[in-house]
Amino acid sequence: MKRDLIEVTDLSKRQILDLLSLTFKIKKTPRRFSQSLKGKILALIFKKPSTRTRVSFEAGMIQLGGAAINLSSSGMQTSRGESVKDTAKTLSGYVDAIMIRTTSDEEVFELARESSVPVINGLSKSYHPCQALSDIFTVCEKKGLDEKSVYDFDWSSVKIVFVGDSNNVSRSLVNLSTILKFEFGLMCPERFLFDRSFLAEAKKKNPNFHFTSRIDRKYFSDAEFIYTDVWASMGDEKESAARRRIFSKYQVNSRLVNMAAKNVSVMHCLPAMRGQEITDEVMDSAKSIVFQQAENRMHFQKALLYRLLK
Numbered sequence: 001m002k003r004d005l006i007e008v009t010d011l012s013k014r015q016i017l018d019l020l021s022l023t024f025k026i027k028k029t030p031r032r033f034s035q036s037l038k039g040k041i042l043a044l045i046f047k048k049p050s051t052r053t054r055v056s057f058e059a060g061m062i063q064l065g066g067a068a069i070n071l072s073s074s075g076m077q078t079s080r081g082e083s084v085k086d087t088a089k090t091l092s093g094y095v096d097a098i099m100i101r102t103t104s105d106e107e108v109f110e111l112a113r114e115s116s117v118p119v120i121n122g123l124s125k126s127y128h129p130c131q132a133l134s135d136i137f138t139v140c141e142k143k144g145l146d147e148k149s150v151y152d153f154d155w156s157s158v159k160i161v162f163v164g165d166s167n168n169v170s171r172s173l174v175n176l177s178t179i180l181k182f183e184f185g186l187m188c189p190e191r192f193l194f195d196r197s198f199l200a201e202a203k204k205k206n207p208n209f210h211f212t213s214r215i216d217r218k219y220f221s222d223a224e225f226i227y228t229d230v231w232a233s234m235g236d237e238k239e240s241a242a243r244r245r246i247f248s249k250y251q252v253n254s255r256l257v258n259m260a261a262k263n264v265s266v267m268h269c270l271p272a273m274r275g276q277e278i279t280d281e282v283m284d285s286a287k288s289i290v291f292q293q294a295e296n297r298m299h300f301q302k303a304l305l306y307r308l309l310k
């Protein structure tokens, strides 16, 4: 049966732990895997810009002995009206997997339904599963885990506080917290919070999920991980100025970082709008692990591709 990764909830806890363990192995001994996807081809469809996702998937495929074809959507016949269904059926005859970054969730669902090869969501309106999963690998590294100890880890010992928008990245992190049961706190202005039914459902699945529209100093005091993302995601640019005003209290700056645990790590999926959601001072500090996160996108996605294609 073909497998897709549309959102983290497509995976069981056991499958996630297996992927994290494999990521440790691949990162430690990349040469052992260098021919493992020989002859396999991944198509990459981008309807939104990307630096990390594109390069990490391409480089990852090459490092596994396979190849990647980058398809800019403006050069495809979909830009002239060819259907997602016909594109899916055509590409399935040429390549072994398809990664898509697009504006709508429905397009990813449809592509997955109509393709006979695995489809990976490389970011859509509501989800960014590769980001959330590779970030949790970075958390595992910070916690000193390895390919074996990741299976026995007590996830309730992890506390991540996300300060910022209810967007694709924070949604995938919330969903991941409902599977692994780590503590996840979301601090987001009231009018941008996820809808009530999503929040209630997440809370039911993970009692360690909390949300508030306040910057809660007490809640920060033992946070080991602070996470932020842009205030206006791709597609929200028209609202940038209004969002800058509303989110200004939610900036990850030294004052906020000093409220958290001494050993706190600061996370960001990137790209960052320096001076808005995160200051230079924090981003360039020793507490920042943003480039470790960026690098780990590739190691994690190699593990994912290996599992889907081998």
Ligand code: CP
Pocket: 049, 050, 051, 052, 053, 054, 123, 131, 269, 270, 271
């Ligand atoms: N974090 C992330 O997905 O980065 P890109 O937009 O550069 O791919």
Ligand code: NVA
Pocket: 123, 167, 168, 169, 229, 230, 232, 233, 234, 269, 270, 271
């Ligand atoms: N929330 C951001 C993530 C970018 C990787 C966006 O969708 O633009």
